[in-house]
Amino acid sequence: MESGQTGKSFWQAGHRPTLFAAFLYFDVAFMVWVMLGPLAPIISKELGLDPAQKGLMVAIPTLAGAVLRIVNGFLGDRIGQKLTGTISQVIVIAGLAIAWHFGISSFEGTLALGVILGFAGASFAVSLPLASRWYPPEHQGKAMGIAGMGNSGTVFAALFAALLAKAYGWTNVFGLALIPLIAVFVFYLIAAKDSPNQPAPKPLSAYAEVLKEADAWWFMLFYGVTFGGFVGLSNSLPTYYTDGFGVTPVIAGYCTAAAVFMGSLVRPMGGALADRFGGIKTLTVVYIVAAALLCVIATGPASLTIAVPLFIATLGTLGVGNGAVFQLVPQRFRKEIGVMTGLVGFGGGVGGFYLASSLGFAKKLTGSASLGFLIFAALAVVALLGLTAVKSRWRTTWGAAIQGVRI
Template identity: 75%
Template sequence: MDGGAAMAAPVAKHDKSGFWQAGHKPTLFAAFLYFDLAFMVWVMLGPLAPIISKEMGLSPAQKGLMVAVPTLAGAILRLVNGLLVDRIGPKKTGAIGQIIVIVGLMCGYLLGVDSYGGTLAIGVVLGFAGASFAVALPLASRWYGPEHQGTAMGIAGMGNSGTVLAALFAPILAKTFGWNAVLGLACIPLAIVFVAYMIMAKDSPNQPAPKPLTAYFEVLKHQDAWWFMLFYGVTFGGFVGLSASLSIWFTDQFALTPVMAGYCTAACVFAGSLVRPFGGATADRIGGIKTLTGVYILAAATLVAISTNPTALPVALGLFLLVMATLGFGNGAVFQIVPQRFQKEIGIMTGLVGFGGGVGGFYLASSLGFAKQLTGSTQYGFLIFAGLALVALAGLTVVKRRWRSTWGAELVGAKI
């Protein structure tokens, strides 16, 4: 069943004022800040991977799995957070997640992590940080009407720029103090942001009434929910998978130091994070469907070019900058459409769509490691993901006419 029109009615009223006069700015900033620091620690094992793998003598497949575990754990926990957001509210859900991450990292620092199994356990803890996605976006979204969803979700979602902080500072701190110490040092900014979050964040008065647990999975009866999971599995999955893997790729391909590889990774991640709000704002203006069509075409072409394993660092860096910016642009576009279609279920839908994105990231990060170990090259990992982008493009082509003629036709002040 797919009764689109019945699900599309937005909770927030149409607001003809400008974006900065609408909504609740302290909550929007709190959502961004929480998301930013959570993402910083979520992908932290990626920049640390060259150092950890050298100390422990890890194989390419082990490295790939190590950086992919936080992504998979985050994907699964996003479903849990999506349920909690709709039952107890996003602010409380976010507070619980932040406490778990801070306590988990401090325990890892105090007890010490000296085995491969220990790094995987830390990866599971970091998954709670990755699950912040299912909290920060509905926390911001419920304060804004349909005409501002792309911009609001883009600004809140720009918190994925925290991956830049991890890429920049984790290798330097690890070189100075040891990589175990980075776990403890990360708790300092996390604790500061937790205090700021508790002061500034406020649940929207549009918080829906709690439903029976089984009601949350009613959305899975709608094929559009599955389409959104696929679309985000490519855009966000590509972004976070590369964020976790690029430090390894640059050290393996060009024999860069972990610090220099971190700088290259930070530049790529910054490009993807910076353009996310522009992707949402562009989708607000021309529609998310048109925006995503261009995203999938360009992402597939760039990934194919990357699969040739460029031998010049400037060329490789330029291609990764382009694909990360493209995927980041697409992240903003996907979440311009999701709230239009499932505003009343935005909590669970953010969890489900975020789950799709996390699974995509887990697949990309782990497949690059396995491809490297089995074939001596990451080529097939990139090629298969390019194929997934084309599958998403085909799916978008299939659904766009139905979307525009059913629930999309009933939107007031917004485009899809």
Template identity: 70%
Template sequence: MSSKSFWQSGHRPTLIMAFLYFDIAFMVWNMLGPLAPIIAKQLDLNPAQKGFIVAVPTLAGAVLRLVNGLLVDRIGQKVTGALGQIVVMAGLAVAWHFGVSSLEGLVAVGVILGFAGAAFAVALPLASRWYPPEHQGKAMGIAGMGNSGTVLAALFAPMLAKAYGWNNVLGFALIPLAAVFVLYMIFVKDSPHQPPARTTSQYIAGYFKMLGEGDAWWFILFYGVTFGGFVGLGSSLPSWYTGELAMTPVHAGYATAACVFAGSLVRPFGGALADRIGGIRTLSLVYMVAAALLAAISMAPVNFVVMFPLFFAVMATLGIGNGAVFQLVPQRFRHEIGVMTGLVGFGGGVGGFYLASSLGLAKQWMGSPAPGFLVFSVLALIALAGLTSVKKRWRTTWGAAIQGVQI
């Protein structure tokens, strides 16, 4: 264990930029969620189509995280992040210049936004590799707090769309993207603690090797519930507020921003809590509380006074879980953190895609998104059962080898 304090360890400028880069990337990744009510009205989309366009960036980001997980170990975190930012800026510039007026065009934009979502697999290794095991929860929590970018999207995208049209929001997004790109190139530095260089075929084999590890699948499931729930709700709440409560897109953005802010703010707390009482104990509490809240959401009367506190609480709970998962991942897979961040991030993205699209389908087929919330509650209980089944083995095998760090 290092005798240095958290702020004496690692590289502070890189940690701060990992957060800022992830924050703006997350803002862009989630833009279609707050814009969906406006876009759906203009393009006459049904609830299932609206849920789908919101979910596409999430799925694209999940797949691209696998690519980034490979690249951060192959060419370095800084270069990988820079390439992703260039792709996003170029894609948004083209979409803004030519305009988007069809469902197919929206899907293409969603794929481009997926490159921003893949920043997850860059920002977390960028921070993680600078810090020793006893500070992993805090470092990953601070970098991961960049998911607060969803707050910025929820607050500003509807207002800008109302004033200038939703297509011009794509152009406005280029301003913070360009500013952060410049700062990123100046201040970010890869950690000297990098894994040994391997060929591309070895990295691909590394993914298959990790998929042969039972623990990897558990982490994919655990993050699929915590992060998947967080990002799926963050993308879907604007449509829920406008569709179920007839709120304006701007007011729905305010309500969504408050809920997302809660989940983002507590992510470092989740990592720190996991450092203090153990990641397994923290996650167990998260899944129990999240399952109860999601079940309550599916059955509660549909009014703002009841539903807003429930959404606020479940987003905060899932945010704590996000920090706790990534307190555990570097301990179990420290030398494969790039590959595992990609795999676990993929699981989170798939979870978000499932939740966002299932809420739209439930609304389309059953007249209410409530069944979608209930099914996700069951998934949280499955994650709890899985965690309970492996916790004894984890504590007596790999956890026991990490002195001074509770799991």
């Protein structure tokens, strides 16, 4: 299974219960990871937060998740993905139960909860290798795309968090979130299974070794733009809509959900497109389109009817990019996939933290989030230039050594 084609179809090649468990775990974990985003307009009003504090509140779970992805990547190689995921789920369930029971009454309290929710964001470094290691190279794009479609959990947060907060109070949303979390946790314990094709555990120094490879840094940048843009906007759009267009948090949640749903839906398509046309070509188109859309958004859409389609197109584009990046990563770093999933996930989380916090700071300093969008568009251009610089070397070195797989 290290290289070449197995001849088996996708559904014959791997372990479906684990793939499904990885998807569900990723899904509910992402739902709670970004839940402070749609609740931000309500929480900030009650606690009296300024735009910068609001931006930081929704960005902290993303930063914590980024750091904890490295921890989970390391633990996954040491004790297995299933046990690592089990520990993270217990921490998140306990943290939400405490927040629900005692309530949150300060800005510092929201930051503390954000750190706990980071463990949910770190599910990325568990669920993707948990699924990936069951599949041969020619099916990596589809396997990673399906497991990674857990991004759709952000849709549920956007759709229901503000609605439930209006009906029951925002603190009770934490308690209600425990219902799907516990249900999926039980299924995960029953269905998930570590692949027998586990590489030898990597020491902590393996991260330093991998980081000596320039390709690792490129992948961190590439995912920092695609996934960072996806999760950063998922967290920031409810506030953007309520502040910019005066809509209610519930309506802002619906508008956000439409864009997040598109970004999640097309992630497997990104993996499939990368399998078909190559990850490099797919990402090239992604960065060009994303940069153009972000520049248009930075001009300040005049109405909700213009803004919503723009963000749907942007998150859809970034979603394709998420799938394409993780078609390439296992091809280049198959034996180090646990370490690399953590590192690339870290890059994505840092990108999301930067975007969400910068939009808040830009709003506070200039009265508009436009500068934040423009700088992120520039980052997409940097990623495009980087991809253009490395593509020839990739195709003639490690890409040429993989039979039957397009990069």
